[in-house]
Amino acid sequence: MLSKSINPEDWLAALDEGGFRVTTVQETLIDIFAHSEYPLSAEQAWDAARQSRPKTGRATVYRMVEKLESLGFIRRVHGYQGCSHFVPTLPELMMLFICLDCGRADYLDSQPLGDLIQHSEHASGHHITDSRLQLFGACADCQQNA
Amino acid sequence: MLSKSINPEDWLAALDEGGFRVTTVQETLIDIFAHSEYPLSAEQAWDAARQSRPKTGRATVYRMVEKLESLGFIRRVHGYQGCSHFVPTLPELMMLFICLDCGRADYLDSQPLGDLIQHSEHASGHHITDSRLQLFGACADCQQNA
């Protein structure tokens, strides 16, 4: 899952080009977010970061999460019990599926969402510039093991 | 906006049938949520409640919001800066549009979403039981006044 290829190198390169300093905390956190199978909260990312870099500060992690989000690298996942978890952003439109059983996230083909948006835009008269679609249920794996 | 008919009477009746006592706080809050053009946070609902019922407690409002949500009368709206606001739930599938300019919410025709879900279910192999779709942009009114 989270199968679409996410490349941490690209994120670091983008930070560099953006005029930001490339630091070890950033490398650590980017690596954590880019490789997690699950959506992560800032707190979880902090825990993960301290495993390889014990002195990492809490505020720093919150700041990095904010930066990564504002740069568009990660994006908030809206679950039932809140929206404090993040997944890597895809370049294209995103349709995210969350398994209510195992908690893992999966990106689905978003072509149908593009069509839906076009249609709704015409039907409603609103100008649609962004979307968040999340689907919940039981993933293919969890259905097998049930 | 929020044009689909929401009936506060039905909510109270449902509470009554559910074995809950029907109280003035409930009436006040249900009225507030059912008639707001905007998604409301618990804090905003508290402010609104105290206008007509000054002694209303904060915890009470949070409890009622939780109850109304668990009974399915209201539902969390997932915006950019958090997900602590609520709108009345529709009986059918929901497709919510939020105007990034005026902040108002609008329910769109959700037929296309039903189709999309069916399609994605087959394509992905996941069993989809719930969805959250939110669209953002400029509403018809705000486009005119721009």
Place this chain on the structure above:
DNA sequence: ACCTTATTGAGACATGGTATCAATAGATGT
């Protein structure tokens, strides 16, 4: 009108997230 008990209000508490500021460590020029 009375009794029972769910609901409420006040305030203490917990959690998640932000602001401050001195210390640290990237980047750049020498």
Place this chain on the structure above:
DNA sequence: ACATCTATTGATACCATGTCTCAATAAGGT
């Protein structure tokens, strides 16, 4: 390689949002 400059960091104080406790209140059945 070294010094310098300044963005970034870590520690901690702080704030906001939401939860818990418990005595007081008020629905609803009798």
